[in-house]
Amino acid sequence: MLSVRLGPISYVLYKMTEWVKARGKILIGGRVVRLDGYNRQPSNTVEVQGLGGGKLVLLVVPVGTDADRAHAVMMTAAAPDNASTSDELLAASLDS
Template structure:
Protein backbone atom coordinates (compact mmCIF):
# COMPACT_ATOMS: atom_id res chain seq x y z
CA UNK A 1 0.00 0.00 0.00
CA UNK A 2 1.43 3.38 -0.96
CA UNK A 3 1.38 6.30 1.38
CA UNK A 4 -0.55 9.39 0.26
CA UNK A 5 1.59 12.31 -0.79
CA UNK A 6 2.44 14.53 2.13
CA UNK A 7 1.36 18.12 1.72
CA UNK A 8 3.69 19.87 4.15
CA UNK A 9 2.53 23.37 3.25
CA UNK A 10 -1.14 22.82 4.14
CA UNK A 11 -1.96 24.94 7.16
CA UNK A 12 1.56 26.36 7.32
CA UNK A 13 2.21 30.08 7.27
CA UNK A 14 5.66 31.64 7.10
CA UNK A 15 5.99 34.92 9.01
CA UNK A 16 6.19 37.83 6.53
CA UNK A 17 9.60 39.42 5.98
CA UNK A 18 10.47 42.39 8.19
CA UNK A 19 12.55 43.82 5.34
CA UNK A 20 12.37 42.80 1.70
CA UNK A 21 15.52 40.81 0.96
CA UNK A 22 17.69 41.81 -1.97
CA UNK A 23 16.95 38.73 -4.04
CA UNK A 24 16.61 37.84 -7.73
CA UNK A 25 15.47 34.39 -8.86
CA UNK A 26 15.39 32.75 -12.23
CA UNK A 27 11.83 32.21 -13.42
CA UNK A 28 10.11 28.96 -12.50
CA UNK A 29 10.56 26.25 -15.08
CA UNK A 30 13.41 24.07 -16.25
CA UNK A 31 16.47 25.15 -14.32
CA UNK A 32 19.71 26.05 -16.04
CA UNK A 33 23.12 26.86 -14.70
CA UNK A 34 24.81 26.42 -11.37
CA UNK A 35 22.64 28.82 -9.38
CA UNK A 36 18.92 29.60 -9.31
CA UNK A 37 19.41 33.28 -8.61
CA UNK A 38 21.29 35.65 -6.33
CA UNK A 39 20.92 37.08 -2.84
CA UNK A 40 22.67 40.20 -1.55
CA UNK A 41 22.48 40.16 2.26
CA UNK A 42 23.13 43.33 4.25
CA UNK A 43 25.57 41.63 6.66
CA UNK A 44 27.50 38.40 7.21
CA UNK A 45 25.20 37.45 10.12
CA UNK A 46 23.24 34.50 8.72
CA UNK A 47 20.84 34.32 11.65
CA UNK A 48 19.89 37.97 11.19
CA UNK A 49 19.56 37.72 7.42
CA UNK A 50 17.92 34.35 6.80
CA UNK A 51 14.40 34.90 8.26
CA UNK A 52 13.44 37.46 5.61
CA UNK A 53 15.03 35.36 2.86
CA UNK A 54 13.08 32.27 3.93
CA UNK A 55 9.83 34.22 4.13
CA UNK A 56 10.17 35.04 0.44
CA UNK A 57 11.55 31.65 -0.69
CA UNK A 58 8.76 29.77 1.10
CA UNK A 59 6.40 30.98 -1.62
CA UNK A 60 8.38 28.89 -4.10
CA UNK A 61 9.55 26.03 -1.86
CA UNK A 62 6.84 25.71 0.77
CA UNK A 63 7.99 25.24 4.36
CA UNK A 64 11.77 25.50 4.59
CA UNK A 65 13.64 22.71 6.35
CA UNK A 66 17.33 23.39 5.80
CA UNK A 67 19.83 26.10 4.85
CA UNK A 68 23.35 25.00 3.83
CA UNK A 69 26.13 27.58 3.85
CA UNK A 70 29.93 27.88 3.80
CA UNK A 71 31.10 28.26 7.40
CA UNK A 72 33.96 30.63 6.70
CA UNK A 73 31.75 33.20 4.98
CA UNK A 74 29.31 33.86 7.81
CA UNK A 75 29.36 34.72 11.50
CA UNK A 76 29.01 31.52 13.53
CA UNK A 77 25.36 30.48 13.59
CA UNK A 78 23.44 28.01 15.72
CA UNK A 79 22.36 24.74 14.12
CA UNK A 80 18.61 25.38 14.43
CA UNK A 81 16.65 28.58 14.52
CA UNK A 82 12.96 29.26 15.04
CA UNK A 83 11.07 30.56 12.03
CA UNK A 84 7.43 31.09 12.92
CA UNK A 85 6.22 27.99 14.73
CA UNK A 86 8.88 25.70 13.23
CA UNK A 87 12.62 25.22 13.42
CA UNK A 88 14.90 25.45 10.39
CA UNK A 89 18.24 23.67 10.43
CA UNK A 90 21.33 25.69 9.51
CA UNK A 91 24.18 23.56 8.21
CA UNK A 92 27.59 25.14 7.95
CA UNK A 93 30.11 23.19 5.89
CA UNK A 94 33.71 23.75 4.88
CA UNK A 95 33.08 22.19 1.47
CA UNK A 96 29.96 24.14 0.56
CA UNK A 97 30.77 25.98 -2.67
CA UNK A 98 32.00 29.52 -1.99
CA UNK A 99 29.51 32.36 -2.19
CA UNK A 100 26.47 30.08 -2.22
CA UNK A 101 23.64 29.01 0.04
CA UNK A 102 21.31 26.12 -0.62
CA UNK A 103 17.78 26.37 0.73
CA UNK A 104 15.72 23.17 0.92
CA UNK A 105 11.99 22.87 1.39
CA UNK A 106 10.25 20.07 3.28
CA UNK A 107 8.89 18.70 0.01
CA UNK A 108 12.39 18.17 -1.42
CA UNK A 109 12.53 21.24 -3.65
CA UNK A 110 15.59 23.45 -3.31
CA UNK A 111 17.25 26.56 -4.66
CA UNK A 112 20.93 27.36 -4.80
CA UNK A 113 21.67 31.05 -4.54
CA UNK A 114 24.80 32.95 -5.35
CA UNK A 115 25.58 35.13 -2.31
CA UNK A 116 26.78 38.57 -3.29
CA UNK A 117 29.16 39.74 -0.54
CA UNK A 118 27.50 42.35 1.68
CA UNK A 119 30.25 44.91 1.04
CA UNK A 120 29.77 44.85 -2.76
CA UNK A 121 29.00 48.25 -4.26
CA UNK A 122 25.39 48.67 -5.47
CA UNK A 123 26.20 48.82 -9.19
CA UNK A 124 28.34 45.70 -9.03
CA UNK A 125 25.77 43.85 -6.91
CA UNK A 126 23.02 44.75 -9.37
CA UNK A 127 25.05 43.44 -12.31
CA UNK A 128 25.80 40.18 -10.48
CA UNK A 129 22.20 39.66 -9.46
CA UNK A 130 20.85 40.34 -12.94
CA UNK A 131 23.34 37.95 -14.53
CA UNK A 132 22.68 35.19 -11.96
CA UNK A 133 18.91 35.42 -12.44
CA UNK A 134 18.98 35.45 -16.26
CA UNK A 135 16.99 32.37 -17.38
CA UNK A 136 19.65 30.90 -19.67
CA UNK A 137 22.74 31.90 -17.70
CA UNK A 138 24.90 28.88 -16.86
CA UNK A 139 28.00 30.76 -15.68
CA UNK A 140 30.07 29.64 -12.72
CA UNK A 141 29.82 31.48 -9.41
CA UNK A 142 33.28 32.93 -10.02
CA UNK A 143 32.28 34.25 -13.47
CA UNK A 144 29.07 35.72 -12.10
CA UNK A 145 30.94 37.53 -9.31
CA UNK A 146 33.39 38.86 -11.89
CA UNK A 147 30.42 40.44 -13.71
CA UNK A 148 30.23 42.87 -10.80
CA UNK A 149 33.77 44.04 -11.48
CA UNK A 150 32.73 45.18 -14.95
CA UNK A 151 29.86 47.33 -13.69
Protein backbone atom coordinates in the same frame (compact mmCIF):
# COMPACT_ATOMS: atom_id res chain seq x y z
CA MET B 1 9.00 34.31 -1.91
CA LEU B 2 11.05 31.25 -0.95
CA SER B 3 8.08 29.60 0.73
CA VAL B 4 6.03 30.01 -2.47
CA ARG B 5 8.62 27.99 -4.41
CA LEU B 6 9.72 25.56 -1.69
CA GLY B 7 6.94 25.42 0.87
CA PRO B 8 8.06 25.46 4.49
CA ILE B 9 11.85 25.84 4.80
CA SER B 10 13.57 22.97 6.62
CA TYR B 11 17.30 23.51 6.09
CA VAL B 12 19.81 26.28 5.34
CA LEU B 13 23.35 25.34 4.31
CA TYR B 14 26.29 27.74 4.23
CA LYS B 15 30.05 27.57 3.60
CA MET B 16 31.82 27.17 6.93
CA THR B 17 34.79 29.36 6.04
CA GLU B 18 32.61 32.31 5.00
CA TRP B 19 30.17 32.53 7.90
CA VAL B 20 30.33 32.59 11.67
CA LYS B 21 29.23 29.24 13.08
CA ALA B 22 25.49 29.37 13.69
CA ARG B 23 23.29 27.49 16.11
CA GLY B 24 22.18 24.14 14.72
CA LYS B 25 18.50 25.06 14.79
CA ILE B 26 16.43 28.23 14.77
CA LEU B 27 12.71 28.76 15.26
CA ILE B 28 11.12 30.72 12.39
CA GLY B 29 7.38 31.17 12.10
CA GLY B 30 6.75 28.41 14.62
CA ARG B 31 8.85 25.89 12.66
CA VAL B 32 12.32 24.57 13.36
CA VAL B 33 14.82 25.33 10.58
CA ARG B 34 18.15 23.52 10.69
CA LEU B 35 21.35 25.45 9.96
CA ASP B 36 24.54 23.70 8.93
CA GLY B 37 27.93 24.70 7.59
CA TYR B 38 29.82 22.68 4.97
CA ASN B 39 33.25 23.04 3.44
CA ARG B 40 31.94 21.92 0.04
CA GLN B 41 29.24 24.57 -0.20
CA PRO B 42 30.09 26.81 -3.19
CA SER B 43 31.59 30.17 -2.29
CA ASN B 44 29.22 33.12 -1.91
CA THR B 45 26.12 30.93 -1.76
CA VAL B 46 23.51 29.77 0.73
CA GLU B 47 21.37 26.72 -0.05
CA VAL B 48 17.77 26.73 1.18
CA GLN B 49 15.84 23.45 1.27
CA GLY B 50 12.10 22.94 1.64
CA LEU B 51 10.32 20.15 3.50
CA GLY B 52 9.29 18.60 0.19
CA GLY B 53 12.90 18.20 -0.95
CA GLY B 54 13.06 21.19 -3.28
CA LYS B 55 16.04 23.50 -3.00
CA LEU B 56 17.35 26.84 -4.19
CA VAL B 57 20.93 27.99 -4.14
CA LEU B 58 21.07 31.71 -3.48
CA LEU B 59 23.95 33.95 -4.54
CA VAL B 60 25.31 36.16 -1.76
CA VAL B 61 26.79 39.40 -3.07
CA PRO B 62 29.52 40.53 -0.63
CA VAL B 63 28.89 43.50 1.63
CA GLY B 64 30.46 46.65 0.27
CA THR B 65 29.82 45.77 -3.37
CA ASP B 66 28.86 48.87 -5.33
CA ALA B 67 25.07 48.97 -5.77
CA ASP B 68 25.25 49.15 -9.58
CA ARG B 69 27.64 46.18 -9.70
CA ALA B 70 25.51 44.20 -7.26
CA HIS B 71 22.45 44.85 -9.44
CA ALA B 72 24.32 43.78 -12.57
CA VAL B 73 25.46 40.55 -10.88
CA MET B 74 21.94 39.69 -9.76
CA MET B 75 20.43 40.45 -13.18
CA THR B 76 23.05 38.25 -14.86
CA ALA B 77 22.46 35.46 -12.33
CA ALA B 78 18.70 35.63 -12.95
CA ALA B 79 18.97 35.54 -16.73
CA PRO B 80 17.32 32.54 -18.41
CA ASP B 81 19.73 29.65 -19.03
CA ASN B 82 22.57 31.34 -17.14
CA ALA B 83 25.02 28.66 -15.96
CA SER B 84 27.72 30.90 -14.46
CA THR B 85 29.28 29.92 -11.15
CA SER B 86 29.12 32.31 -8.24
CA ASP B 87 32.83 33.00 -8.66
CA GLU B 88 32.35 33.81 -12.35
CA LEU B 89 29.43 36.12 -11.63
CA LEU B 90 31.28 38.04 -8.95
CA ALA B 91 34.54 38.24 -10.93
CA ALA B 92 32.70 39.57 -13.98
CA SER B 93 31.24 42.35 -11.87
CA LEU B 94 34.76 43.54 -11.06
CA ASP B 95 35.65 43.77 -14.76
CA SER B 96 32.80 46.15 -15.60
